[in-house]
Amino acid sequence: MNFTVLTIFPEMMDAFWQNGMIKRAIENKIIAGSSVNIRDFANGKHRATDDKPYGGGSGMVMKPEPLTYAIKKVREDNPDSKVISLSPQGKSLNKEIVRQLSHEKGLIFVCGRYEGLDERIYPLIDEEISIGDYVLTGGELAAMVVIDSVARFVPGVLGSFDSAENDTFENSLVEHAHYTRPPEFNGAKVPDVLLSGNHKKIDEWRLETSLKRTFLKRPDLLEKRIFSDQEKEILKSWCKNIEKIIE
Numbered sequence: 462m463n464f465t466v467l468t469i470f471p472e473m474m475d476a477f478w479q480n481g482m483i484k485r486a487i488e489n490k491i492i493a494g495s496s497v498n499i500r501d502f503a504n505g506k507h508r509a510t511d512d513k514p515y516g517g518g519s520g521m522v523m524k525p526e527p528l529t530y531a532i533k534k535v536r537e538d539n540p541d542s543k544v545i546s547l548s549p550q551g552k553s554l555n556k557e558i559v560r561q562l563s564h565e566k567g568l569i570f571v572c573g574r575y576e577g578l579d580e581r582i583y584p585l586i587d588e589e590i591s592i593g594d595y596v597l598t599g600g601e602l603a604a605m606v607v608i609d610s611v612a613r614f615v616p617g618v619l620g621s622f623d624s625a626e627n628d629t630f631e632n633s634l635v636e637h638a639h640y641t642r643p644p645e646f647n648g649a650k651v652p653d654v655l656l657s658g659n660h661k662k663i664d665e666w667r668l669e670t671s672l673k674r675t676f677l678k679r680p681d682l683l684e685k686r687i688f689s690d691q692e693k694e695i696l697k698s699w700c701k702n703i704e705k706i707i708e
């Protein structure tokens with residue numbers, strides 16, 4: 462899968478392409494990630510990418526020509542890619558959109574700055590996405606959020622132990638508690654069951670902590686959940702105990 466980001470601040474993207482799982486996936490040629498400087502497509506002495514708004518008012522607007530030329534060039538090189546603009550007026554990102562995007566051949570992200578894009582850019586945009594109802598100074602951080610979440614669904618990006626399908630929101634429970642060495646830190650011990658080597662007991666304990674944490678931190682997720690028989694037993698055992706306690 463091919464990710465291309467159109468931005469006037471390509472340096473912002475460098476740290477993203479050059480670290481962690483994204484870096485490794487690029488090195489292993491599982492995904493491709495690159496940035497294109499919109500300014501390279503700007504003309505005139507100052508290579509301006511912004512200009513004053515018609516009709517007056519404060520702030521600047523992204524000029525249509527550099528962005529149009531940049532999109533057309535990147536599209537020629539990646540004819541099957543979808544062009545996405547990140548903006549507060551887009552559809553809110555969620556796991557369904559993330560999974561859907563992960564099936565595309567390539568994604569081209571347009572990162573707005575200033576007060577936004579000249580309206581004549583929009584015919585070139587296939588989809589508008591927002592990462593949430595808040596305002597950012599530019600689309601770059603939003604593009605990183607979308608790419609990071611989408612890349613996790615591309616086979617081979619995550620290690621063989623990890624799977625996007627198993628994480629929170631996929632099965633609508635919060636992740637179970639995690640512990641690593643040392644076995645005791647600042648007086649807090651790792652639960653004995655995790656050191657027992659009894660994998661049936663460990664799985665049960667993980668499911669129970671997962672349910673507990675969801676109950677306390679994200680009760681909204683439980684409302685949508687279809688519980689397994691094992692989960693129903695755990696929930697019932699809590700209720701039994703509650704009846705004893707309040708007797």
Ligand code: 4H7
Pocket residue numbers: 547548549572573574575576577578590591592593594595596597598599600603
């Ligand atoms: C495109 C159009 C995304 C990009 C307008 C981008 C929030 C999100 C931007 C704008 C973004 C998100 C220009 C809108 C400046 C706000 C004050 C860049 N903000 N801006 N205005 N939620 N900003 O995904």
